[in-house]
Amino acid sequence: MSGGKEPLLSARALVRELGEQMVTRALDDVDLEVYPGEFLALTGPSGSGKSTLLYLLSALDRPTSGDIWFGGSNITSMDDDRRAALRRERFGFVFQFHFLLPEFTSLENITIPLRHRGLPQNVADRRAKDALESLGIAELHGRRPHQLSGGQQQRVSIARAIAGKPNIVFADEPTGNLDSRSAEATIRIFEQLVADGMTLVMVTHEPAFAARARREVHLSDGRVYDNEATRPNVIIMR
Numbered sequence: 001m002s003g004g005k006e007p008l009l010s011a012r013a014l015v016r017e018l019g020e021q022m023v024t025r026a027l028d029d030v031d032l033e034v035y036p037g038e039f040l041a042l043t044g045p046s047g048s049g050k051s052t053l054l055y056l057l058s059a060l061d062r063p064t065s066g067d068i069w070f071g072g073s074n075i076t077s078m079d080d081d082r083r084a085a086l087r088r089e090r091f092g093f094v095f096q097f098h099f100l101l102p103e104f105t106s107l108e109n110i111t112i113p114l115r116h117r118g119l120p121q122n123v124a125d126r127r128a129k130d131a132l133e134s135l136g137i138a139e140l141h142g143r144r145p146h147q148l149s150g151g152q153q154q155r156v157s158i159a160r161a162i163a164g165k166p167n168i169v170f171a172d173e174p175t176g177n178l179d180s181r182s183a184e185a186t187i188r189i190f191e192q193l194v195a196d197g198m199t200l201v202m203v204t205h206e207p208a209f210a211a212r213a214r215r216e217v218h219l220s221d222g223r224v225y226d227n228e229a230t231r232p233n234v235i236i237m238r
């Protein structure tokens with residue numbers, strides 16, 4: 001399944017408890033590996049812990065117990081600054097809502113986080129233009145979010161995620177707000193990016209989209225089932 005590669009991310013015995021009076025064990029003893037170049041779908045019913053797991057893996061949240069390694073470093077024990085740097089420099093994010101800044105153009109929405117990382121303006125501009133181009137929306141660079149369709153907004157947010165050249169992209173229901181054509185287009189874009197070498201972890205409710213991943217990890221009541229190649233015939237060794 002891994003093609004003999006080292007995992008990019010490994011999670012061991014993850015537990016996440018949430019809530020104050022009524023504590024919910026949102027994740028209960030989860031082990032998971034994410035390999036470089038794979039397209040992994042996280043599935044399961046509402047409340048099964050998919051977002052919780054994605055937030056832990058992507059250093060947006062910390063586990064109650066358990067450990068997560070990224071490229072040999074234990075990210076659970078890192079301080080907040082190092083985790084923020086990791087998110088900025090190594091991870092890309094795509095959510096159900098696009099979170100584009102309303103007063104800025106598509107291009108600026110992509111360059112602003114790159115400038116934050118210290119890239120010079122000309123490099124940030126070049127990367128943003130390349131990302132927009134690769135998603136087929138180069139001509140939308142000067143538009144603000146309210147001048148874009150939902151599908152176009154989501155493409156810009158994907159362009160923003162990939163312009164940082166992340167090691168791994170985390171997507172939580174990226175098609176959740178889209179009509180079926182835009183949703184299909186988004187999945188095609190992800191498939192192409194994975195074919196080009198990107199690593200993707202995507203939460204989805206849609207069985208048809210999960211079926212396009214190379215591996216599906218199914219959650220139920222905070223536990224992982226089928227944490228194996230669920231469709232070995234479509235696993236591609238890279």
Ligand SMILES: Nc1ncnc2c1ncn2[C@@H]1O[C@H](COP(=O)(O)OP(=O)(O)OP(=O)(O)O)[C@@H](O)[C@H]1O
Pocket residue numbers: 018019020024025026044045046047048049050051052053
């Ligand atoms: N801040 C919180 N306080 C208390 N419980 C929470 C909190 N956030 C999530 N939970 C609970 O943790 C469990 C897992 O939630 P999570 O958001 O990970 O589910 P999900 O699989 O992403 O669901 P959905 O498909 O609806 O997005 C649920 O039982 C949820 O009610």
Ligand SMILES: [Mg+2]
Pocket residue numbers: 050051052
């Ligand atoms: Mg969720």
